[in-house]
Amino acid sequence: MHINQNKDNNKQTVKRVLVKMVKICCLGAGYVGGPTMAVIALKCPDVEVVVVDITSARINAWNSEQLPIYEPGLDDVVKESRGRNLFFSTDIEKHIGEADIVFVSVNTPTKTQGLGAGKAADLTYWESAARMIADVAKSDKIVVEKSTVPVKTAEAIEKILIHNSKGINFQILSNPEFLAEGTAIQDLFNPDRVLIGGRDTPEGKKAVQTLKEVYAHWVPEDRILTTNLWSAELSKLAANAFLAQRISSVNAISALCEATGANVSEVAYAVGKDARIGPKFLNASIGFGGSCFQKDILNLVYICECNGLPEVAQYWKSVIQINDYQKSRFVNRIVSSMFNTVANKKIAMLGFAFKKDTGDTRETPAIDVCNGLLGDKANICIYDPQVTQDQIERDLAMNKFDWDHPTHLQPTSPMAVKKQVTVSSDAYSATKDAHGVCIVTEWDEFKTLDFTRIYEGMQKPAFVFDGRNVVNPEKLRQIGFIVYSIGKPLDLWMKDMPAVA
Ligand SMILES: NC(=O)c1ccc[n+]([C@@H]2O[C@H](COP(=O)([O-])OP(=O)(O)OC[C@H]3O[C@@H](n4cnc5c(N)ncnc54)[C@H](O)[C@@H]3O)[C@@H](O)[C@H]2O)c1
Numbered sequence: 336m337h338i339n340q341n342k343d344n345n346k347q348t349v350k351r352v353l354v355k356m357v358k359i360c361c362l363g364a365g366y367v368g369g370p371t372m373a374v375i376a377l378k379c380p381d382v383e384v385v386v387v388d389i390t391s392a393r394i395n396a397w398n399s400e401q402l403p404i405y406e407p408g409l410d411d412v413v414k415e416s417r418g419r420n421l422f423f424s425t426d427i428e429k430h431i432g433e434a435d436i437v438f439v440s441v442n443t444p445t446k447t448q449g450l451g452a453g454k455a456a457d458l459t460y461w462e463s464a465a466r467m468i469a470d471v472a473k474s475d476k477i478v479v480e481k482s483t484v485p486v487k488t489a490e491a492i493e494k495i496l497i498h499n500s501k502g503i504n505f506q507i508l509s510n511p512e513f514l515a516e517g518t519a520i521q522d523l524f525n526p527d528r529v530l531i532g533g534r535d536t537p538e539g540k541k542a543v544q545t546l547k548e549v550y551a552h553w554v555p556e557d558r559i560l561t562t563n564l565w566s567a568e569l570s571k572l573a574a575n576a577f578l579a580q581r582i583s584s585v586n587a588i589s590a591l592c593e594a595t596g597a598n599v600s601e602v603a604y605a606v607g608k609d610a611r612i613g614p615k616f617l618n619a620s621i622g623f624g625g626s627c628f629q630k631d632i633l634n635l636v637y638i639c640e641c642n643g644l645p646e647v648a649q650y651w652k653s654v655i656q657i658n659d660y661q662k663s664r665f666v667n668r669i670v671s672s673m674f675n676t677v678a679n680k681k682i683a684m685l686g687f688a689f690k691k692d693t694g695d696t697r698e699t700p701a702i703d704v705c706n707g708l709l710g711d712k713a714n715i716c717i718y719d720p721q722v723t724q725d726q727i728e729r730d731l732a733m734n735k736f737d738w739d740h741p742t743h744l745q746p747t748s749p750m751a752v753k754k755q756v757t758v759s760s761d762a763y764s765a766t767k768d769a770h771g772v773c774i775v776t777e778w779d780e781f782k783t784l785d786f787t788r789i790y791e792g793m794q795k796p797a798f799v800f801d802g803r804n805v806v807n808p809e810k811l812r813q814i815g816f817i818v819y820s821i822g823k824p825l826d827l828w829m830k831d832m833p834a835v836a
Pocket residue numbers: 362363364365366367368387388389390393427440441442443460461463464481482483484512513514515516626627739740741742
């Protein structure tokens with residue numbers, strides 16, 4: 336028995352040695368590439384994962400104690416695998432050359448110039464990644480679209496690769512990412528689904544199976560969906576459009592709540608109790624932000640227009656129009672409540688990130704609120720627990736859409752950093768001597784602030800404008816504040832004032 340056991344062990348060892356270690360290279364060490372690859376490395380110790388990037392500062396940060404992005408749980412995941420089977424490098428050519436599977440998770444910003452400007456996806460970074468893969472590849476590769484791209488991008492990428500292939504076989508897969516920032520690690524550990532689109536050929540099916548085996552290390556098989564390439568690409572755009580549409584729907588209702596005395600939290604709760612609708616993603620807010628929703632809907636709108644579907648394009652465009660309306664409605668509430676002027680008044684802004692638990696500020700509604708208030712000559716003092724002063728200053732000096740390019744390629748606007756904006760290291764100093772406080776990010780710590788202390792330090796009348804419904808308006812009114820909460824019955828002070836000037 337002892338001898339047999341040894342034989343079995345030997346057989347397994349031989350089997351292990353014969354199975355070649357799968358090597359993955361990911362182009363793009365950003366919010367998607369970094370966490371996604373860190374989780375693959377953690378869950379698949381038999382796979383070597385190298386994340387590469389053209390921005391060396393980002394790679395240096397991934398190799399340091401201070402990771403380049405803030406994401407709960409990310410530090411532990413990276414520390415567990417880094418140096419074992421997870422590596423971060425700027426040697427792009429070497430690692431593409433050695434990889435079996437190449438993920439491409441580079442920026443796909445909205446075009447700012449030329450055909451489709453303001454709507455279409457800018458595929459410059461994707462195309463240069465594809466050309467680099469074709470240039471340096473010496474063996475067959477599976478190329479995986481991880482970035483969010485227009486439908487039919489795989490076809491274009493395939494053409495670039497095949498026309499430059501030198502006899503190498505490339506299989507293109509679409510494997511869009513559905514993680515949300517702030518919950519990226521739990522989303523990756525326990526995804527609702529993993530979607531893999533591929534060609535319906537024997538080679539295509541084999542490539543799908545290879546990628547499926549990577550995810551099957553920890554994702555139950557029934558959650559790994561396989562489709563054709565175009566369905567996978569379109570599902571990603573459609574999922575984001577549906578999610579954003581829910582927010583615009585509840586935000587549109589929030590305006591009606593304010594006009595009628597209904598309470599948007601009660602309405603959303605009652606509506607969400609319908610099992611067909613469901614309770615999630617119905618929080619009225621100052622408007623959605625983040626690098627994805629607006630960009631991806633604009634991209635969808637452009638694709639509809641290009642396919643001769645103007646009515647469908649208009650339908651999705653209205654989701655963004657309501658979002659813009661919600662942001663300007665918020666600014667107008669602030670200005671009209673404060674005697675129609677905020678000139679030279681200190682307004683404290685609590686939060687700047689586009690949602691809690693992230694330091695990401697891409698397309699954050701805070702930028703629009705700042706610009707709206709600055710247009711009315713306010714002095715703004717900002718506090719966010721995760722966003723640096725440098726980032727805030729860059730955001731306020733940048734032109735729309737420039738934020739979504741690699742950091743070292745971001746054009747800086749000639750506009751000087753605004754003198755009317757200061758940044759504080761805590762909520763109490765930010766609100767000291769302020770006329771009004773606006774809450775733009777739903778950080779948990781804002782729920783437990785000592786508002787009596789804040790009230791005492793402020794100018795009177797003291798206003799709170801809660802764009803995230805994080806404070807209890809009644810409790811704040813008892814302290815003495817005039818309170819505006821999105822979609823909630825209006826303070827007597829605001830009853831007859833116009834919501835939109
Ligand atoms: N952020 C999210 O939550 C999220 C979720 C799902 C999908 N996506 C999509 O994933 C893609 C990446 O998003 P992100 O948020 O990670 O962006 P990001 O800006 O954080 O990261 C992209 C990285 O790609 C690098 N890069 C650009 N061109 C390169 C090249 N040719 N070779 C190597 N590196 C290159 C950049 O330097 C940058 O570090 C986008 O298409 C986005 O829409 C994002």
